[in-house]
Amino acid sequence: MPRTTTVESSGCPPLRALTFDVLGLIKVVEARGGQNGDAAKVVERWGEPDASKCVLSASILDRESHPLIGIARKSGSVEIISAINGDLQVQIPDLCQPEDDSIVGVHLLQKHKSDSSSRSCALLASTTKGHVRMESVKLGETPAKSVRDPSPTVWNVCGSGNILCSKVSEDENHALFGGKGVEVNIWDLHKREKIWTAKSPPKDNLGIFTPTWFTCATFLSKDDNRKFVAGTNSHQVRLYDISAQRRPVISIDFRETAIKAVSEDNDGNTIYVGNGSGDLATFDIRTGKLLGCFIGKCAGSIRAIARHPELPVIASCGLDSYLRIWDVQSRQLLSAVYLKQHLTSVVFDSHFRIEAPAPQVETAVEEDCAEATPVKRKKEHRGTRKAKSKSSKRSKREED
Template identity: 35%
Template sequence: MSADCYVGATTGAFKLINLKEERFTNAQPLEKLKPKEHGIVGMCFVDNSQTEVLTLQKNGDVNFYNTVTGDYTKLFETENTEAGGPAKAIQLTVNDRIVVAHENGHVQIYNQEGSPQIGDGFEAGANLNFLITDPNNREVALTGGKENTLKLWDLERKATLWSMKNLKDDYLSLRIPIWEANGRFVKDSKLICTTTGHHQIRLFDPKRQRKPVISLDWHENPIRAISTCHREEHVIAGNNCGELALFDLRGKIRPVHKFRGGSGAIRCIDAHPTEKLVASVGIDRFLLVHDVDTKRTLHKIYLKTQLSSVLFSKVNSLTNPIKDEEPEVVTKFFEG
């Protein structure tokens, strides 16, 4: 069963959203879910066809949803998270291998059966907040965290390609603390845009320097969610106060306009890559869909539980209605 949006909840519920009818369906029974173990911390599509979705739970379990069959099943368990801390991020790298990162900084690559592929993995630094792969080169990943500097990694060689250098001390000669909350590759992956727990949006050019080339202070709350969108050199970011805005990265970083409707900390944003649509979720339990250009709130759907992740399907009922026919897609996982 395909959906317009796929939403992960802190309870572990995986929800399929129909925007046209403003309704949702839970992909699995909810009775046995334990939020401290099964809360969803990350999601990603398997490939460009978007017929398969991977979800990562806090306890490290990787689950798989097939939009053709409607099955939502456990794919494999990752390494013991008791020593490594809760799982934090999941991404796809080359040859459809799965990258899983933990809060303590341990990063491991698995095949589809759950077998580690690069020995013991590698360490990206403690208090890791995020890991995201380069959409134009999935062998490269970006990581960062609290007192964990921004780094670019070669996943095959387990080597650092670039790392940020912290800003100079403030006017009181006090060290500026590091708190990289999230990040994205922008401008065909030539630049990196990050958000921080100290309410900053920063732009990095790894080929030029290690310090940010531009930085903007935006309000006074941590900014934990960011997404690229259909507008080139623009990003959409949301903070812990429910404020969501579009930012222009050309020249100085500047806010273009705000989107209304949010009332709780925003945890995840995903914008359609070619259409003027953006979806956001957070602890206020609502899925919000806005028009990026006009700021208009198109949909506001109550999903009953605090939300942590969202994916916006390229094929959806708002832009190109899904036809009721069998998709001509060969699934990559569980073949045969």
């Protein structure tokens, strides 16, 4: 019997997310939060639709002043834009030939090299053929005034096969690469040498060897670079521990289609997994136990999952053109925004504050109390209480 009543959700907290799609558009989605359950909606669109500018990968340098976004385009160029207004800061053309090679991952590094001023940043881009390029950029007022490092460091991480995923650790000392025919390997970014390679799991009991094909990977926790999780094309999620062994510590099968996105939680032992047929689930990776699935009308492959650094919220997007925002604890859908194109990536801007927040929140809380106390209906009560606690938390944070 299908559930016909809708579960009351506590509404979407105020947040700001940026999505990237196959036509090269960047859309800014903002949720205003508030008690009346304001749904998230598109507030800005940057760029003109052009299929050759399809975004392949994106990363955000999430900081208080001058947040930046690095975007890898299908044409082989990398752009750095401002996350506030979408102004182009630097364009690095022709990182690779679009005919035979494409960029798979771009990462903006913050603490790299001694100068950590907000006017410069470092960029790590890797391509399908395994060319990794790291260069630092000094940002000027206009794109023309920006200065690129004349001698970028370029090296190769694989001889054969295709790189499909790359990830940089939180402290920006290590990076991992993996792909089709490439076992996951970890590189030291300072010395530029490979420090660890995984070993493929043994043949199964029928003597069948599944070829190596990693589709996504992520480091498990912020301060520990030794553990990471990788998803494979043969619908397996594997936990590797560098300090323990070269084969996976835990390997979990999830549904029947390839794992397409893996994301870690802030607590360092929960992961979120999305696959090619639009199933999104959360696992406790210490035990390999499925904690639950995120059930919604999610019909298309999930390409990216992003965890909000502070709020208990994740965002998922993919080929069904919807950006969906989920609550982590209740696994309820908080908001879904239709963005018309196949989406390739999503990032959160965690320093988003709604304008003139303090007085608004105060009045909202008061109103809420007045509303909640006389009427003691069961369902509403629960919803408002949750929202209230959240809003008070928010006001506290802003006082800090």
